[in-house]
Amino acid sequence: MQVEPVMTQLRTMGIGEVKTGEPLSRHTSFRIGGPAAVFVEPDTLGGVVEVLNSVRDQQLPYFIIGQGTNILVSDQGVDAVVISTARGLRQIEVEPPVMRAGSGVLLTKLCRVAERAGLAGLEFAISIPGTLGGALVMNAGAHGGSMVEVVDSVLVWDAISGVRRIAADDVQFQYRQSRFMHNPWIALEATLRLKSGDPAEIRAKMHHNMDYRRKSQPVGEPNAGSIFKNPLPDYAGRLIEAIGAKGWREGDAAVSDLHANFIINQGQARAVDVLNLMRRIRRRVFQETGIVLKPEIRWIGPGEGGADTTWENLWYEEGEGLREP
Ligand SMILES: Cc1cc2nc3c(=O)[nH]c(=O)nc-3n(C[C@H](O)[C@H](O)[C@H](O)COP(=O)(O)OP(=O)(O)OC[C@H]3O[C@@H](n4cnc5c(N)ncnc54)[C@H](O)[C@@H]3O)c2cc1C
Structure with a gap:
């Protein structure tokens, strides 16, 4: 370029x-x-x-x-x-039971505004870092809830037809995926439909979820959340722990002792270290269980047309016969 x-x-x-x-x-x-x-x-x-x-x-x-x-x-x-989207898409409007927010708003901030307005439904999201936009793309979820349950519509920029509003049904939310991943769409703003609730109860649920998170995940160290999707009905963390990978490392990237599906950067880790660790984990889990783990995190690398956001090229380099991620 x-x-x-x-x-x-x-x-x-x-x-x-x-x-x-x-x-x-x-x-x-x-x-x-x-x-x-x-x-x-x-x-x-x-x-x-x-x-x-x-x-x-x-x-x-x-x-x-x-x-x-x-x-x-x-x-x-x-x-x-x-x-x-961090600066330009930060507006929040509340018209109970509806909230409209820009896709650059942090989920935690959105949860706090909902709590103060006595709006229930977003308690699951309090412990998920990141913006509303990222959460829409991934159908982010935790503690038994996910974005699909609260989204009413999304204002998108579509590379083909410009700015338009799409209904939640048309986003086709599924487990950690949505149509955002396969379309030239950018989320600008979302309308969420919540329920009226007691602020004290909402706060208590949020507190419980945050407490659970602090005890079960390495929140204080640089990481990107769950590395692999859960191969439902099983859990990636359980499989990775079962192959004895807790503590494995490549350079400064290490499998967390607290949660085996988290890789942490212990200092100067490079992307290549994380990739090597992911390959080792994936290969061993495949050898021992026949399950091919698929990444939950998204890859951004150099590629055709400036950026490659697929994992295929990386995995195929291995030539090991593990199928698509
Ligand atoms: C400690 C930790 C814990 C986590 N726990 C959870 C969890 O419990 N549940 C869960 O689901 N996730 C979890 N995550 C992952 C992550 O927080 C969520 O997926 C979050 O929603 C990503 O938001 P983001 O703004 O950081 O997105 P980014 O990482 O910036 O982007 C993610 C993807 O979304 C795209 N994107 C971002 N904004 C937009 C937009 N406005 N329009 C279109 N595309 C966009 C990007 O291009 C990229 O492909 C965790 C992460 C960490 C670090």
């Missing part, structure tokens, strides 16, 4: 901060990731849409980033325009 003309054009638009070579390790919970050719943080929803229209019209590779809590970014970085 020709960085200079892109930078000049984006700066002329006056939509917010535009940088080149921004280390993505500053924007991921793993604290891992090389530089973005261009990094933009638009200040408003209109600015986000303007940037999206511009990169589409110029056929530039782009990637949207929320809080970076569910991604592994290559050490080489990405030759793409990385667009952050």
